[in-house]
Amino acid sequence: MRIRIRRQENSVSKPYWQEFSYEKKNDQTIAGMLEELNYLDDLKDISGNSAPRIHWEQSCLQGMCGGCAMVINNTPALACETFLRDIKKDTVVLEPLRKFPVVTDLIVDRSVIDTYLKKEGAFIEEYKGAAFSEYYHMYQAGKCLKCGLCLEVCPNFSCGSSFYGAAFANDCYLIAMRSGTRDTALTRAYKEHFEKGCSKSLSCMDICPMKIPTLASISKMNRVR
Amino acid sequence: MMKKVLIIGSGIAGMTCAIECAGKGMKVSIVSPYPSERAQSVLAAGGINAVLECGTDGDSINCHIEDTLKGGCYIAGRNAVRGLCEDAPDIIRWLEKIGTVFSTDTDGTIRQRAFGGQSYNRTCYCGASTGKQIVTALIMEARRLEGLGMIERRTGIDFYSALIADGECCGAILHNRRTEELEAECADFVVVATGGMNALFRMTTGSSLCDGYAAGKLFEQGVELKNLEFIQYHPTTMITGQKRMLVSEAARGEGGRLYYDENGKRVYFMEELFGKRGNLMPRDVVSKCMEETGKDIFLDVSFLGKERIMQRIPEVYELCKKYRGIDISSQSIPVVPSVHFFMGGIAVNNEHETRIRNLYAIGECSSIYHGANRLGGNSLLAAVHGARVATASIEKRSPGNKQYDPTQELNAGRERFKELRSSKSSFPVMYIRDMLAQNMQDDLGIERNSDRLRKGIDDISYYLSIADKINYDNSERIYYAYSLEGILTAAKATLVCAMSREESRGAHLRSDHPQTKDKWTASTIISYDNGAYNTKLDVEGIYEN
Numbered sequence: 191m192r193i194r195i196r197r198q199e200n201s202v203s204k205p206y207w208q209e210f211s212y213e214k215k216n217d218q219t220i221a222g223m224l225e226e227l228n229y230l231d232d233l234k235d236i237s238g239n240s241a242p243r244i245h246w247e248q249s250c251l252q253g254m255c256g257g258c259a260m261v262i263n264n265t266p267a268l269a270c271e272t273f274l275r276d277i278k279k280d281t282v283v284l285e286p287l288r289k290f291p292v293v294t295d296l297i298v299d300r301s302v303i304d305t306y307l308k309k310e311g312a313f314i315e316e317y318k319g320a321a322f323s324e325y326y327h328m329y330q331a332g333k334c335l336k337c338g339l340c341l342e343v344c345p346n347f348s349c350g351s352s353f354y355g356a357a358f359a360n361d362c363y364l365i366a367m368r369s370g371t372r373d374t375a376l377t378r379a380y381k382e383h384f385e386k387g388c389s390k391s392l393s394c395m396d397i398c399p400m401k402i403p404t405l406a407s408i409s410k411m412n413r414v415r
Numbered sequence: 416m417m418k419k420v421l422i423i424g425s426g427i428a429g430m431t432c433a434i435e436c437a438g439k440g441m442k443v444s445i446v447s448p449y450p451s452e453r454a455q456s457v458l459a460a461g462g463i464n465a466v467l468e469c470g471t472d473g474d475s476i477n478c479h480i481e482d483t484l485k486g487g488c489y490i491a492g493r494n495a496v497r498g499l500c501e502d503a504p505d506i507i508r509w510l511e512k513i514g515t516v517f518s519t520d521t522d523g524t525i526r527q528r529a530f531g532g533q534s535y536n537r538t539c540y541c542g543a544s545t546g547k548q549i550v551t552a553l554i555m556e557a558r559r560l561e562g563l564g565m566i567e568r569r570t571g572i573d574f575y576s577a578l579i580a581d582g583e584c585c586g587a588i589l590h591n592r593r594t595e596e597l598e599a600e601c602a603d604f605v606v607v608a609t610g611g612m613n614a615l616f617r618m619t620t621g622s623s624l625c626d627g628y629a630a631g632k633l634f635e636q637g638v639e640l641k642n643l644e645f646i647q648y649h650p651t652t653m654i655t656g657q658k659r660m661l662v663s664e665a666a667r668g669e670g671g672r673l674y675y676d677e678n679g680k681r682v683y684f685m686e687e688l689f690g691k692r693g694n695l696m697p698r699d700v701v702s703k704c705m706e707e708t709g710k711d712i713f714l715d716v717s718f719l720g721k722e723r724i725m726q727r728i729p730e731v732y733e734l735c736k737k738y739r740g741i742d743i744s745s746q747s748i749p750v751v752p753s754v755h756f757f758m759g760g761i762a763v764n765n766e767h768e769t770r771i772r773n774l775y776a777i778g779e780c781s782s783i784y785h786g787a788n789r790l791g792g793n794s795l796l797a798a799v800h801g802a803r804v805a806t807a808s809i810e811k812r813s814p815g816n817k818q819y820d821p822t823q824e825l826n827a828g829r830e831r832f833k834e835l836r837s838s839k840s841s842f843p844v845m846y847i848r849d850m851l852a853q854n855m856q857d858d859l860g861i862e863r864n865s866d867r868l869r870k871g872i873d874d875i876s877y878y879l880s881i882a883d884k885i886n887y888d889n890s891e892r893i894y895y896a897y898s899l900e901g902i903l904t905a906a907k908a909t910l911v912c913a914m915s916r917e918e919s920r921g922a923h924l925r926s927d928h929p930q931t932k933d934k935w936t937a938s939t940i941i942s943y944d945n946g947a948y949n950t951k952l953d954v955e956g957i958y959e960n
Contacts, residue, residue, distance in 0.1 A: 215656070217656055218656045218657075219657055221657055222655075222656040222657035225657060228843070228845060228891075229845045229846070229849060230843070231841075231842070231843065231846060232841040232842075232843075233843075233888075240841050241890075243843070243888060243890045243891045245892070247453075248623055249449065249454070249455070249622045249624045250453070250457065250458055251623065251657045251658045252458070252658065252738070253737070254457050254458055254544075255452060255453045255454075255457055255458075255622070256452055256453070257449060257453045271738075293592075293593075301570070304450065304554075307558060308558055311558075311559075311562055312555065312558060313555045313556060313558045313559035313562070314512075314514045314555055314556070314559075315559060317511070317512045317514065319523070322519065322523065325516065328516045329516045329518075329541065329542055329544075329548070332514075332516045332541075332547070332548045332551045332552075333544055333547055333548075333551075334551070335452055336452045337452075361555075364514065364551075364555075365514075365555070368514060
C-alpha cells in the first residue's frame, strides 16, 4: 500500500508531500507501521530516493498517552489504535493535526491546551470532596489525554480564539465539583470560554479516544451555576 | 537565599517532587521531552498500596513492610521500606486532596483490592487507570504552584549530562528540541526522575520515552548503579505488533485464573502449585512457573461475567478487544511474560541521594525499596514517597556554593553535535538499538546462564567499541544518536551485574546457579572506572538500610 505523508522539516519551513510503499499487514497499526519504516536500514520514498526519517510523537503506544494523534485519511485519530485492516483504501494519507502549529512532520505543538487551563487557574486549591454520585463521571473526565482530537474536530475551536473547547470544559468540571475556593472562578471561566462558544455539535464526544461524555460535564456545569 | 531545584522527568515522581519542593519555598524547574500526560506513569493501571485505618481488618503497616521485604527476597533495606510503608496512608490522603479520583464505596471509603504477594487487600485504586488519575491530579496541583511562580514546567527538553564539579552536582546540560541546541541549566540540586530502561529491550510494557540513557550517562559520570540484574517480567502481557500490552494484575486480583491446555483439559498450574491464591503469587514466581510449563498460557476472567468485568476491569476488556479482538467475557487471553519494571537503577541512599552530592534520583530510575522483585502497587507508592523523601533531604541542605562555568562542557557537546550533523550516511542509529534489544532479549531473559551472559557482554562491548565511529542518518533526531552510548553502557552494566550474581533470587534466575545463597543477601553495586565495570556487594548497606 502507499503511505502518503505531509512533511515539514521545522515550524517555519514549507510543507511537502512524500510517499512510501509498505506491505500491508492487517494487524499492524499506523504507529507500528511508522516504527517499521523508521527502523529500516535506508528509508527510501516510493521513487527510490533517500528520505529523511519520519518524525512523530509517541510514548505509550496503547492509546493511553495521546501523543500520536494525527489526521489519518482525513479523520483525526490516534495512530497507535488505528489498524491497517480498517483502512479500506490502497493509500493511507497522514497529516499533522491542523488546528495546532507544526513542530516537525507529524508533531504539533499542543501546549495551548495547558496554557488556557493555566491562565484560568484550573486547580483545586482547597479540596472539599464531592458526592459519591459524581465519582463515575469525575473518573471519566480525569482520563482526558489532552491529545487535542476534540479540538481538531470542533467547529468552534481555533488556536488563539476565546473558545477553549471540550478539554477545558471537562477540567473545569473536575475542579468546580471539588474545590472550595476555585469553583466560582472556574464556573465563570467555563461560561466565558466554553458555554458561550459551544454550538453543541458534540463532535468532541464522538472522536474522544477515552470516550469522555463531555455532554454530561456540560449538563453538570449548567447545574453548578 | 531561595534554593533552585532542577528536576529531569515529569512523571509521577518528578511532578510530586516539583510540587513538594515548590511547596517548601524552593524554585523548581522541571523539564521533559513531552508534557506529563505522555509519561509512562499514566500506564500504571493497578493501584497503590497503603494500609489505611479503614482498610482490611488484620492488616498492619508491619505486615506491609514484611510483604515488601519478602517480595524483594530480603535485599531491600528495612529502614527504607519502613519509611515507604509508614508514609503510605498519608500519601493516599494527600493524593485524594489534590484531586485524585480514587474508587470508593458509597460512604467515600477508598476501595482496596488484592494484589500479588500481599497478605491482605491493601491496593487502593482508581478503576483501572490509577496512574493516569494521579497524573491528572498532579498536573492540576503543579499548575497552582506554577501560577505562584514557584514551578516552571518546560517540555521539548532532553537530558544530555550532569554538571559535576569536585564530586558535587551543580546543574545539567540539556538538549532543547526547539532550538536543537545544547543549553546549561545551573541548579543547587538536580533530581533525576527519568523512569526505567525500556530501550534495552525495545518491546516492553512501558513507554518508549523511558530509555535508560540518563542512568547510563550518569554511570559514566561517576554515579553508581545498583541491582540491575533484577528485571521484572510481568506474567500477563499480550503480544502485539508495536509493544507488549500489559493485562493488569487487577484481572487476577478480581479472580482471574492462569491455565494451559493439556489434551483438551485445562491445567490451572498456579493453583495446583500454590493453592487458592496461586494466581496471585509475586510476579517473579508466576513468570518463572509460566516459563517452566513450556506451554502457551491463557488467563481466564470470563467466569466473572460481563457485568462485573465492565464494572471492575473495563480497561482490560477494551484493551483485549481493541488490540487482539478478544472478548474476555467469553474468551481467554493468551499471555506471555514481558519486561515490565526495573528494580535496579541509580544507587541512592535512604534520602535518595546518589554518590554525587546534590544529585538525587527518584522513581523507577532509582533502585530502592523493591529488592529483587517489586510487588504490584508498590511502584506508584515508591514514586511518590521517594519524591517526598528527596524533598525533605534537599530542604535540610544549604544551597550549593559552586559558581560553575559550564562553557567547556557546552563546547564539547556542541562539537559533538556538529560531527553528528555533518554525517551523510543513511544508516539508522535505530539499527544498533534493535540489535541491542535482540541481544538483551536473548541473553537476559527470565532464565540466564553464564554462557549467554558472556556472549551478551561481548556483543554489547563490540557495539560500544564501534558506536561512536559510525556515521548515522542525521535526519533522525539527534537525541537518538547522542544517547546511544549511554544506553549501551547501561545495557552492559546490566549484563555484568547479572553475570556477577552467582545465585538465583527474585527476578534473577540463573540456570547454572539455581539456589539462593545466604552470602548473596545484599544488593549489587556497579561502578564505572575509565571503561572498566566493577561490581561489589553492598553487604554493609551503604546505600539502602
